[in-house]
Amino acid sequence: MNKYEVVTAVGEGAYGVVLKCRNKDTGDIVAIKKFKESEDDDVVKKTTLREVRILRMLRHENIVQLREAFRRKSKLYLVFEFVDKNLLELLDIYPQGLEAETVRYCVWQLSRAMQFCHRHDVIHRDIKPENLLINMHDKSLKLCDFGFARRLPSLTLHPSDGANGALTDYVATRWYRAPELLLGSTTYGKEVDIWSIGCIMGEIVDGQPLFPGESEIDQLFVIQLVLGPLTPKQMEIFLRNPRPESIEKRYLGKLSKRAMNFMKAVLVLDESQRLTAEGCVTHNYFEGLVSPSGVTAEEVAPQYQQPTPSRGKYADNGPQQRAHASRVDDHSPYQQRYNTKQSQQEVNWISRGSTERTKL
Structure with missing residues (x-):
């Protein structure tokens, strides 16, 4: 030092x-x-x-x-x-979410980071706003904190990277954790990172976490852990409850059709049908995207494309679609953001409410 x-x-x-x-x-x-x-x-x-x-x-x-x-x-x-902000801090400043083109640029950059990681058979396992750094001058995004990242077991080059079979079942802050992780799977793969991309996208659209994790279903789960399963009558009542708000209703008027298709493609419950990182980068949601330096998404994508089989219901949307048990599952910095009014600062390129926006 x-x-x-x-x-x-x-x-x-x-x-x-x-x-x-x-x-x-x-x-x-x-x-x-x-x-x-x-x-x-x-x-x-x-x-x-x-x-x-x-x-x-x-x-x-x-x-x-x-x-x-x-x-x-x-x-x-x-x-x-050094990067001056992370996404959590940015959402403190803009609690209503980010401007649509900024959302698109951020999601594209995160998709590219995951594409590169997955090509090297690395899964990050802890994608969340705190671990996404944002340069306020050029909007560049950088993924950080690889302390819980792993090489895939079958391709591991070093024993401490997670060789010899199963991965740990605890990874990711709860709000960004894929269903297979919530169910305790130890044979998950790259798909867990793709799910997190969808969670991040939803949060930066309107400033609210897509799956906050503390809900009636959470409460029912805790009750059943202590007292056992619901009775048949209780389960029947539970199943009659109306379906929670759909993705379409939640983001009505906030997402374009292509943006909606992208989000639905990464938030597929069946991980085998979830979009790959390759599919994320080449999705038509990013067509026409231009970075501050003037580089288009179409110019960047061919450098990384490989023949990849299409997967999933939404995989035809693009030109070439196809723990550690105590990892601080504490959402205090997140809950503080949603319980405390933050003062608004003017950075015109990023706020949905701004009257002037610098275009990508």
Whole structure:
């Protein structure tokens, strides 16, 4: 740490604190993750080494860049490029959601990050607003926090990456967790990340989590854990309840037809029918998308396309469609956002309510 000076603390996680620092020699601003426990802690050491190994393999413009890793006084430090905001902070500023074209650009960038990860047989397993960094100047999005990422077991190159069969059944903050994870599956795959893309998309459209996780169904589940299953009569009453609000009704007037098709394609209950990362990137929802640098989605996609079999009910929409048990399942920073009025700040390119918007 001698060559860095701490500017401020910017966040804290299960294993450590993230510091905004300045390189004394170059003046560059970086983010340094300082782990709380000593290097002798096997859990911390294993998690850190796994994250370093994966990040060194994943070099992509939509994945946060690891610049260096070092040890000081039995502490582990990871040095990353610094990005000024994360998506959770952005939604604090814009609680009504983001402008439609910004939503499209963010989802496209996240899809590209997952496409790259999945091509390297890496599943992230913890996609949530806190782990999506946003540059407020050029709208670039970067996926971060690979502490719970894994190589797929059948293709693992290192034992600590999750070899020898099953994956851990706890991953992802509850609101962004795929159905197969909620059911305790340990044989899940890349599809869990695709589900999370849909959850993120829904949340940035209107500022509210798509599946908040604390509901009547949650309550029924907890009751049954303690007292056993519902009686036949109770189950009959439960099944007569009206269907919850559909995706179509929830986002009526907020999503285009193509955007709706994309969301429904990633939020398929049957993971085998869920869109792949390849299908996400090439979906026609992104046709005509132009980045701030003038690059179109169509220009980028061919660089990554491979022959991929189409999958799922919505897979024909594009040109080439086809734990750790205690990972802080605490939504306090999220619930605080939905229970507290946030002051509005004017960044015209991103707010749906803005009268002037910078176009992509």
